[in-house]
Amino acid sequence: MRKTWWKIVCVVLLFYTIIQGLIGTIPRQPILNETLRNVYFHVPLWFGMMTLMIASAWFAIKYLRGGNIQHDEYSAEFANTAMLYGVLGFATGAVWGNYTWGDPLPKDPKLIAVEVGLLIYAAYFILRSSFEDEQKRGRLSAVYNIFAFAAFMPLVWILPRLTDSLHPGNGGNPAFGKYDMDNRVRLVFYPAIIGWTLLGVWITSLRIRVRIIKRLKTEQF
């Protein structure tokens, strides 16, 4: 029970999010209308992805400092789940954009940033698969992971704020918090962020365990 409490929290929060997202009341907004419900799914997925990417880079740094192969496995699996969240966030965003902006893939710096981010992490996995030696793979992919992270962050956080963007909070658009969210929405939105992030960590921890077991098995024979 010692380590399961956060999994229970995760399930409860996600059930709360889904139920509130489907049948809860939502403030009426022009253009947005009922699509505001997507704010419980699309936005938390991005927050989760960012957290997972930071975790991945963090374990890459730890690996470089210590050389413990387990940290490399952590880093790779966090990147894996981050990519899954990225694809999901992209899909939910496309659905949302279809109904509010009239186009699933409008020209928008944030969309470009995410496409680039997915390309970077796809390249990261190709780089990983091209090495046989464990230590060498760990070191080189950790170096690329940190390098890519440092190149990717300004792309997501700085550039969209300088150019015109359709997203709220960018390019002079007001952020969501100011007008669109009332306290009822916030009461679901913040738990949703925590819930989705915890789910990402949970998926990652399961995959890490599978990976470690596989490694130990191959080491035995």
Add this chain to the structure above:
Amino acid sequence: MQEIKALIEKEIRLEWRQKYALNGMLLYIISTVFVCYMSFKLKVDIIEPITWNTLFWIILLFTAVNSITKSFTQEGAGRQLYYYTLASPQGIIISKIIYNTLLMLVLSVLGFVVYAVMLGNPVVNLPMYLVSILLGSIGFSTTLTMVAGIASKAENTSTLMAILSFPIILPMLMMITKLSKSAMDGLGWNTSYDEIAILLAIDAIVLSISYLLFPYLWRS
């Protein structure tokens, strides 16, 4: 400082001795420009300013990827081990970046001249365009040198080089095309301070990260 100077001198001397590599790069950029000339200028004779600019930067990007890839692969493993005993990894990466910047500057200025002669020169604010070429050369060489270091350790170096570097270099490329497009349209300097500042900031980030991470790369 002494070390970096010696290492740069060594790179230049090495390049000068194997002239085929340098001449190969020069011919590469000239023939690419010629292909563009054949397919645009001869066929339709009009080329939109935005196409002119983008085409130029794509040519430069491919030239940069091709010429910087060899900065680690042309030296054998034995010789790299020898450098490892002589110089510090920081000295090596810094000298390689500076050398690649110089190489890219030569190649891109020459490329620009050939390109302007063959496809016409619609640039109004020439000094600003040259500044964008300078910033582009610095940016390309800092990012690509580090990626070349990673890719050279694997077997399929050239494929890895492209897929690893293109997504990282994209934001820089977007800023450079924006800056050079305003130079083409003859806008004043004060409209482009933002882009120049962002480019310098990205360069600084990439440079410091390379400086910190290269020792780990070198060890393998």
